[in-house]
Amino acid sequence: MAGPLAGVRVVELAGIGPGPFAAMMLSDMGAEVIRVDRAQYVGRGSGASLEVLDRGRRSVGVDLKQPAGVETVLRLAASADALIEGYRPGVAERLGVGPDDCFARNPALVYGRMTGWGQEGPLAQAAGHDINYIALAGALAHFGRAGGKPTAPINVVGDFGGGGMYLAFGVVCGILEARTSGQGQVVDAAMVDGAASLMAMIWGVRATGSWNEELGTNFLDTGGPEYDTYETADGKFIALGSLEAQFYAEFLERTGLASEDLPLPSDRSQRDVLRTRFTELFKSKTREEWCALLEGTDVCFAPVLPMSEAAQHPHIKARETIVEYEGVLQPAPAPRFSRTPGEIQRPRSRPGEHTDEVLAEFGFSAAEVATLKATGAIA
Numbered sequence: 001m002a003g004p005l006a007g008v009r010v011v012e013l014a015g016i017g018p019g020p021f022a023a024m025m026l027s028d029m030g031a032e033v034i035r036v037d038r039a040q041y042v043g044r045g046s047g048a049s050l051e052v053l054d055r056g057r058r059s060v061g062v063d064l065k066q067p068a069g070v071e072t073v074l075r076l077a078a079s080a081d082a083l084i085e086g087y088r089p090g091v092a093e094r095l096g097v098g099p100d101d102c103f104a105r106n107p108a109l110v111y112g113r114m115t116g117w118g119q120e121g122p123l124a125q126a127a128g129h130d131i132n133y134i135a136l137a138g139a140l141a142h143f144g145r146a147g148g149k150p151t152a153p154i155n156v157v158g159d160f161g162g163g164g165m166y167l168a169f170g171v172v173c174g175i176l177e178a179r180t181s182g183q184g185q186v187v188d189a190a191m192v193d194g195a196a197s198l199m200a201m202i203w204g205v206r207a208t209g210s211w212n213e214e215l216g217t218n219f220l221d222t223g224g225p226e227y228d229t230y231e232t233a234d235g236k237f238i239a240l241g242s243l244e245a246q247f248y249a250e251f252l253e254r255t256g257l258a259s260e261d262l263p264l265p266s267d268r269s270q271r272d273v274l275r276t277r278f279t280e281l282f283k284s285k286t287r288e289e290w291c292a293l294l295e296g297t298d299v300c301f302a303p304v305l306p307m308s309e310a311a312q313h314p315h316i317k318a319r320e321t322i323v324e325y326e327g328v329l330q331p332a333p334a335p336r337f338s339r340t341p342g343e344i345q346r347p348r349s350r351p352g353e354h355t356d357e358v359l360a361e362f363g364f365s366a367a368e369v370a371t372l373k374a375t376g377a378i379a
Contacts, residue, residue: 003030015086021164027056028333042352042379061352061379068377084112110174118190130158137195146216162194225275230282241300
């Protein structure tokens with residue numbers, strides 16, 4: 001383990017979505033992450049966990065409905081820098097592995113909690129998904145085209161951007177503070193909070209009066225024809241982002257539009273005229289022909305690539321942004337470090353695959369492990 005978080009030890013109570021993503025990020029940066037899977041999953045798959053999100057961690061199988069299973073997790077937490085969980089508020093406490101239970105064993109522990117609505121508030125106990133959290137946070141209302149309806153940007157804004165990434169950031173911040181104070185604390189990472197935080201710039205623009213809450217009418221939400229996607233002659237798409245005057249001027253020059261009498265993008269009343277002309281323009285060539293003309297210039301241009309094609313793009317390949325690991329295409333660890341680079345530590349583990357070796361490293365004797373197995377507390 002050579003990443004910037006080498007030497008950090010994290011216990012992950014297995015969940016779905018944003019919690020595993022946070023654990024993946026921490027592992028990619030060199031942390032030793034031990035995933036606690038349900039003992040019931042051992043030998044029959046990993047439940048709802050996914051191939052890429054589960055990378056980099058070893059797994060122990062524990063039955064948290066048994067006192068001995070609870071004691072096993074508390075002993076793991078006693079030797080960890082952080083623990084992360086993604087239960088509904090109050091569930092960890094009922095199981096006996098809540099913050100106070102863990103702090104009693106390890107006062108310097110950082111206890112990371114991942115929820116949609118947060119640990120308190122009127123909606124704290126309600127079920128929800130990414131689409132609900134970003135809707136309430138004021139984000140979803142601004143994804144979509146004029147005259148249409150809000151469109152969910154898959155689940156990257158709430159689950160992973162506003163959720164898992166903020167949990168990982170919070171855990172690292174907590175660990176840094178604990179190394180100074182000697183005291184742990186709870187990190188309450190809520191997807192609704194993170195999604196709102198991701199909208200910080202838009203809130204700032206709104207405060208200046210430059211953001212219209214009407215869907216698809218602003219400079220970053222496809223309101224302007226110079227910041228939009230267009231279909232090409234072969235039925236594929238390109239993305240144009242010529243917002244600034246110098247980039248827009250280069251776009252006009254390189255496409256031959258500079259000689260035409262076109263309205264300015266700032267003239268809202270003439271946006272449809274420009275959009276119609278740009279639509280005609282981009283349908284006159286294939287996507288590859290437009291790439292040959294515009295890619296790598298200051299036009300602010302890119303082809304719209306599905307994942308399969310993105311992995312093969314020369315820039316993505318040169319930077320090894322998407323890598324093949326154990327036969328699976330997946331994103332490489334990010335961000336990058338010049339001296340202590342992150343790396344994928346290991347492929348996805350089967351639930352309970354490393355129970356014996358991990359417990360031995362955490363100080364459990366062979367007799368204790370045998371007893372726990374016999375009672376079904378571990379698997």
